[in-house]
């Protein structure tokens with residue numbers, strides 16, 4: 030099979046105990062050397078997107094599968110070089126754009142272990158060990174949320190999918206209580222199903238409503254206060270004014286994507302209870318606060334939710350995907366039950382040969398649990414909490430720096446690990462947007478941006494955002510980032526005013542010549 034190339038890895042091609050595993054270790058060691066040799070040392074490669082992508086394409090050559098291969102070591106080293114030269118470095122202290130953390134080495138190693146087992150979670154005979162591990166980990170996280178013995182949950186490919194799964198279960202549960210079998214008969218039999226969430230809830234709530242056949246118009250947005258938190262009285266009013274509808278769920282956000290703020294969970298739980306509406310808490314960002322004694326108070330009331338989304342590939346430092354959807358009552362998975370002749374026939378299930386097929390829309394499902402379990406075992410709650418507290422401290426430090434700079438305006442203070450601010454100037458939207466792009470193309474820093482409704486302005490305005498998820502970043506790194514940002518801002522601003530000036534002058538000339 031290997032006549033026309035030299036086999037570098039011996040006879041065994043597979044991840045088999047012994048030689049196969051030794052090859053995995055060797056492959057990773059060689060790839061690591063290639064990364065170290067070729068790393069660009071910045072958050073992103075310097076240059077504009079067109080030239081960076083052209084360089085990657087140049088190195089790949091025209092699309093086409095080679096007729097004969099180059100061997101395992103060469104293939105891995107080549108790809109490692111590519112991601113080192115042209116990829117993103119999440120461990121760089123000035124990488125601060127998104128809720129996308131540097132992954133923990135122990136989690137990456139455990140992820141390789143997950144791949145090597147290639148276990149699946151749908152049936153007992155697809156991998157018993159990881160089946161038990163998922164149950165253990167789900168139960169451990171459900172305890173941390175304050176859920177009781179009845180709780181359940183499942184790993185999912187991301188917070189967006191966890192939100193959709195929770196809303197699907199809420200939909201089916203609510204419908205069943207009204208005598209409607211949505212799985213069989215569709216959503217047509219429901220009278221105007223609606224979902225309440227705050228104005229700044231994650232867009233995946235809208236997408237989920239579309240995917241679930243409710244339409245995005247099923248989302249009833251609720252007003253927020255000056256800190257971007259849902260106003261309970263506004264929720265109460267929205268429910269009362271909704272009229273003849275079927276309320277499927279209230280979605281509270283614990284850690285808004287842009288601001289890290291947390292909706293008032295106890296008050297919202299009271300309202301959900303009074304109206305008997307399913308309460309889903311989207312804690313994709315905020316769940317990790319439960320690792321910290323100092324910050325866990327922010328999530329007070331989460332134990333009263335019917336379902337919770339959490340992303341350990343955000344606060345949790347996991348390689349994606351490491352999302353979970355928790356249910357306070359595992360029996361509510363009922364609408365996902367499925368009996369499949371070749372996977373879980375009744376007599377097998379009765380004899381104990383069952384898996385987790387009935388808790389998800391997936392069939393084959395990879396054991397993402399391994400990296401999470403490795404991390405929880407390696408560091409325990411206290412050390413993970415300490416990492417989050419450090420990120421929170423860094424965000425507070427950044428906030429203080431913004432407060433001391435006359436040219437910077439703080440837009441949203443720190444709750445978790447983000448701050449939102451902007452550079453004060455005449456052409457706010459254009460200069461702040463260009464400033465962020467310039468930091469990227471210069472290869473200096475990667476910061477985030479968003480749009481915020483600033484008091485006194487009709488339209489949302491472009492702001493800058495730091496998402497600080499790297500506990501190894503130092504205060505002097507933060508200072509370096511702001512020094513560079515302020516230096517570049519003056520450059521960008523003067524260019525923009527000279528362009529505006531040129532435009533004004535040429536318009537003037539046109540008028541004169543007319």
Ligand SMILES: *Cc1c(COP(=O)(O)O)cnc(C)c1O
Nearest residue numbers: 187188189231286311313314340
């Ligand atoms: C990130 C995020 C999501 C989506 O999670 P993904 O894992 O990116 O799909 C949902 N809700 C909130 C509040 C988030 O911050």
